[in-house]
Amino acid sequence: MIYIIDHQDSFTWNVVHQFSKFDDVYCSNYFEINQKKIERCNTIILSPGPGSPKDYPLTSKIYKKYKGNKKIIGICLGYQQILFNEKGKIIQQKKIYHGYQSKVKVTNESKLFNNSKTFKVGRYHSLKLFEPFKSNDIKISMRCAKTNIPMGIEDLKNNVYGFQFHPESFLTENGNFIIKKILSA
Numbered sequence: 001m002i003y004i005i006d007h008q009d010s011f012t013w014n015v016v017h018q019f020s021k022f023d024d025v026y027c028s029n030y031f032e033i034n035q036k037k038i039e040r041c042n043t044i045i046l047s048p049g050p051g052s053p054k055d056y057p058l059t060s061k062i063y064k065k066y067k068g069n070k071k072i073i074g075i076c077l078g079y080q081q082i083l084f085n086e087k088g089k090i091i092q093q094k095k096i097y098h099g100y101q102s103k104v105k106v107t108n109e110s111k112l113f114n115n116s117k118t119f120k121v122g123r124y125h126s127l128k129l130f131e132p133f134k135s136n137d138i139k140i141s142m143r144c145a146k147t148n149i150p151m152g153i154e155d156l157k158n159n160v161y162g163f164q165f166h167p168e169s170f171l172t173e174n175g176n177f178i179i180k181k182i183l184s185a
Helices: 012-019 035-040 057-066 077-085 175-183
Strands: 002-006 025-029 043-046 071-075 090-106 118-129 139-144 150-155 160-163
Touching: 002 012, 012 025, 012 175, 043 057, 043 077, 057 077, 071 077, 071 175, 077 090, 077 118, 077 150, 077 160, 090 150, 118 150
Parallel strands: 002 025, 002 043, 043 071, 071 160
Antiparallel strands: 090 118, 090 139, 139 150, 150 160
């Protein structure tokens, strides 16, 4: 089962719909976690949402508790939440990307995707990871082809993955392929 933590975002039910193609899905608000269901799930999805990762201390506790024990996938705010909890600094971008399609390039750091691969993805964010970012386990797996901003992460040791973009968006080509690849990792 996949447990989706909803940060009260309009995209969450699109995420639910996409992930339900691969497994049973349970979704709840970040402040109403069903402890029995989250204990039974194999995968936790940290959904997109408004605001900043620091606004969601309960999600931070869940991430820290289950990191390394369950597969965790962060999308947009969820991706930022992972990086925030790994001592990454999340900052405001100069340009806001809401409903914007751009190309991301897979980096040499990726173990899941071919490093010559480029994807068109849907972006809906005003925050980004400040670099340099240092981590022994988390690798930047995708970057914006134009600005070089980190757009994807992989931590194979702890089974943690994330995307600054929205794989469920109609602007993202091959979103199901990306999700299926991570769920089968």
